[in-house]
Amino acid sequence: xxxxxxxxxxxxxxxxxTKTRLKNQYNKSLAASMLFSSTRTSTSLLKSxxxxxxxxxxxxxxxxxxxxxxxxxxxxxxxxxxxxxGIIGFGNFGQFIAKGLQRQGHKVLATxxxxxxxxxxxxxxxxFGNVDGLCEAQPDVVLxxxxxxxxxxxxxxxxxxxxKPDTIFADVLxxxxxxxxxxxxxxxxxxxxxxxxxxxxxxxxKKGWADLALVFDKVRIAETSVQExxxxxxxxxxxxxxxxxxxxxxxxxxxxxxxxxxxxxTIGRILSHLELESTPINTKGYETLLHLRKNTVSxxxxxxxxxxxxNVNATEQIENLDRAFETVKQKLFGRLHDILRKQIVERVxxxxxxxxxxxxxxxxxxxxxxxxxxxxxTSFAAQQERIDAAGGSRSR
Numbered sequence: 142x143x144x145x146x147x148x149x150x151x152x153x154x155x156x157x158x159t160k161t162r163l164k165n166q167y168n169k170s171l172a173a174s175m176l177f178s179s180t181r182t183s184t185s186l187l188k189s190x191x192x193x194x195x196x197x198x199x200x201x202x203x204x205x206x207x208x209x210x211x212x213x214x215x216x217x218x219x220x221x222x223x224x225x226x227g228i229i230g231f232g233n234f235g236q237f238i239a240k241g242l243q244r245q246g247h248k249v250l251a252t253x254x255x256x257x258x259x260x261x262x263x264x265x266x267x268x269f270g271n272v273d274g275l276c277e278a279q280p281d282v283v284l285x286x287x288x289x290x291x292x293x294x295x296x297x298x299x300x301x302x303x304x305k306p307d308t309i310f311a312d313v314l315x316x317x318x319x320x321x322x323x324x325x326x327x328x329x330x331x332x333x334x335x336x337x338x339x340x341x342x343x344x345x346x347k348k349g350w351a352d353l354a355l356v357f358d359k360v361r362i363a364e365t366s367v368q369e370x371x372x373x374x375x376x377x378x379x380x381x382x383x384x385x386x387x388x389x390x391x392x393x394x395x396x397x398x399x400x401x402x403x404x405x406x407t408i409g410r411i412l413s414h415l416e417l418e419s420t421p422i423n424t425k426g427y428e429t430l431l432h433l434r435k436n437t438v439s440x441x442x443x444x445x446x447x448x449x450x451x452n453v454n455a456t457e458q459i460e461n462l463d464r465a466f467e468t469v470k471q472k473l474f475g476r477l478h479d480i481l482r483k484q485i486v487e488r489v490x491x492x493x494x495x496x497x498x499x500x501x502x503x504x505x506x507x508x509x510x511x512x513x514x515x516x517x518x519t520s521f522a523a524q525q526e527r528i529d530a531a532g533g534s535r536s537r
Contacts, residue, residue: 289447351383409437
């Protein structure tokens with residue numbers, strides 16, 4: 142709405158000042174109503190010809206609001222303070238993430254194969270029985286929290302035409318190149334893509350997310366746009382929760398994850414087959430192993446299989462683990478062989494060095510044959526027979 146006030150020279154100064162003041166107050170109220178909802182108002186927005194002077198920076202749970210002006214100083218667009226985030230896959234991890242989103246004041250929608258409507262009603266979350274209903278609600282961000290193995294079927298079953306053209310898709314999978322490539326292949330060109338991996342879960346993050354790593358990669362986000370503002374607002378959720386923000390390419394993430402997360406899960410799975418039990422004399426190291434086994438087996442085997450199947454670096458790590466175990470065994474048995482061989486050679490007495498005995502011994506002499514005679518087991522047996530025969534003739 143363009144309002145114009147024409148002031149003539151004949152108008153008394155006090156009247157002109159009053160109209161000017163009313164005009165400024167009207168412009169302030171108009172801008173404030175566009176920026177904030179009726180429940181959260183602000184009176185700190187002031188405009189001057191080509192600049193917008195923002196109010197005091199928002200802190201705590203408030204999100205950054207980025208405003209854009211055209212050359213005439215008019216407000217073009219702004220982001221809302223609360224995002225509408227739709228979660229697809231509302232199992233343990235989806236519920237865990239939803240709590241953090243709500244703590245930061247965002248509206249959460251959810252859908253899943255199982256019925257979580259009662260749980261969502263208690264938590265103030267809007268639950269949809271199918272993905273179509275969630276998409277019709279037009280969330281700002283669609284957060285995929287499905288398992289690695291089911292992700293492709295889930296993504297391909299989304300009705301993209303029911304979403305806003307600038308919708309942002311994010312995931313929380315433990316592998317990153319796979320969902321990135323899938324998003325780029327399937328999503329419409331205007332949709333934003335940000336791949337994330339919270340390096341924690343319901344167990345490790347049950348006391349808060351402070352100092353826990355959040356890896357992210359802005360794969361496709363339109364610059365200087367409302368989409369970019371919403372992406373920053375989404376990532377700021379984790380930042381406000383105290384996460385350590387790590388921006389990293391999907392390739393680099395998978396390389397690091399194979400050498401850390403996959404190896405950890407593999408060792409934990411191996412320990413689960415050893416039937417380890419707590420003892421009265423546990424060391425700290427042993428308790429760490431028991432804790433690792435417990436955490437690992439609490440995750441489904443499908444997750445572990447997904448870490449292997451959908452990370453191109455996992456096979457190399459399996460081979461590295463196998464070689465490392467063989468190296469350790471060779472060192473152990475190699476040293477054992479050297480010790481046993483030394484003991485056998487040094488402790489078997491030679492015939493010439495045998496001490497004289499006052500009484501004849503009933504024990505038969507037993508010593509290693511000469512190297513020339515020890516060609517195979519047959520020659521060793523023949524040599525032993527000659528020794529036995531010689532001993533028998535002496536006894537006669």
